Amino acid sequence: MGGVLILGGGTGGTLLANMLARRGIEITVVSESPEHLFQPALLYIALAGAGADIVRDERALLAKRVRFARERIVRVNLAAHRAEAASGARFDYDSLVVATGARAEPAQIPGLAEIAERYGNYHSGITAAQKLWKALDSFRGGTVAVGQASPICVCPPSPVEGVLLIDKLLRRRWLRSKSRLIFFTPFPRTYPAEPINEIVEPLLKARGIEVKTFFDVDRVEPASRTIFSIEGERIDCDLPIIVPPVCGADVAYEPDGALNADRFIAVDKKTLRIKDTDSAYAIGDATDLPTSKAGAGAHLQAKTVFRELMGEPAEFNGRTHCAFDLGNGTGTFVISSYSAPAVRYPPTRIKRLMKMLMGRVYWLSLSGLFETIFNWYFSWTAPERLAARWPRFWRRANR
């Protein structure tokens, strides 16, 4: 068997498979899970008690002519063009696309696995999200600490979104005056990109949320619920809500230089080719790309690889497009590229509505049938274009 082998059935893998299938290319998608989870909705399950209808059967999302294999890939030999599954099944390929995503790994931080087990979180699946909602439900006042355990997390706006939604929830339950809300971050400011921080920092201040910067979690003491930072600080709290560190899938690559220390795949940041290979690519959260780990990135990277596999010239420009719910009925997007820093995109109610609508449109978008609309949308919201349209809202990141 040859053709294109796609490892992983998330946003990037599914969209790419469907786009290629339409061109009559032989595609095999291998995924460990038969299900496809819309990850951004975990935030609302955990912090707003939303329903858990956020899973679809992956097979049903793929075009009929795509071959789907439910296997756990354990080894990829990039030189021999072969992937091997735990069951012993082998997959030979002409071209490979790795889209195995990122997984939460709380065990990287001492004590965090126990905290995740006890209180849940909104980055590890539906069960963990529902557990956090229960923990919030029984919270009657005290100190809540929210933040990310590592500088790398999936969906960079999500830690701030989390603390803002918790503030909203506590106010709604008349518990805010009985609660202290602390936001901690390993970065120098509330939101790492300065133009977005200019929007976000005043919001947290206005709501009385304390911010601890340069707080990089070293370990957590589950019994006392104390969070210690590498920098030597500590936070004592009643409810720790900690975004776990992430790493790449547990797959061995030959040669092993393809992976970095966190098992993310080293790719050329423009061609998305796995380093030192000619026909293997990686997209989405699985890569070591210096951009946000988020669905829009996987979408745009899938399109780049699609064009390359079609023999067309294509380069990924580092574009990000992360939806950001500001918890006050408005939203914005974190939009940047390799050549343009994040835009200070004014928050509006429509932008938040667009984030909510994406939950509905997402499943359709994976068909690849709406690329004309997405092309128009991404081009209309290109950071350079936004800067020209609203110069007063655009600031160079570090001026």
Next chain:
Amino acid sequence: MDAGATRRRVVDARDKSCPGPITDLALAYRRSKIGDVIELWATDPGVRADVRAWAAKTGNELVSLEDKSGAIVSVLRILRR
């Protein structure tokens, strides 16, 4: 390169816009020991202020901060963690 027990780690964050350089510095700090030296190469101008603030906050030493071959090179010695 420093020899012996302490290590000199070169972190290349060139062509990464904010927060790329400070993310890479934080990850290197996580993997460092007292006495190690981290040499951070970046092109984002914001790194100057961020590295100064990081050193002041964490109690580590900013040995030097200079422009070299079109990049901003910060040398940090780990004194605390």
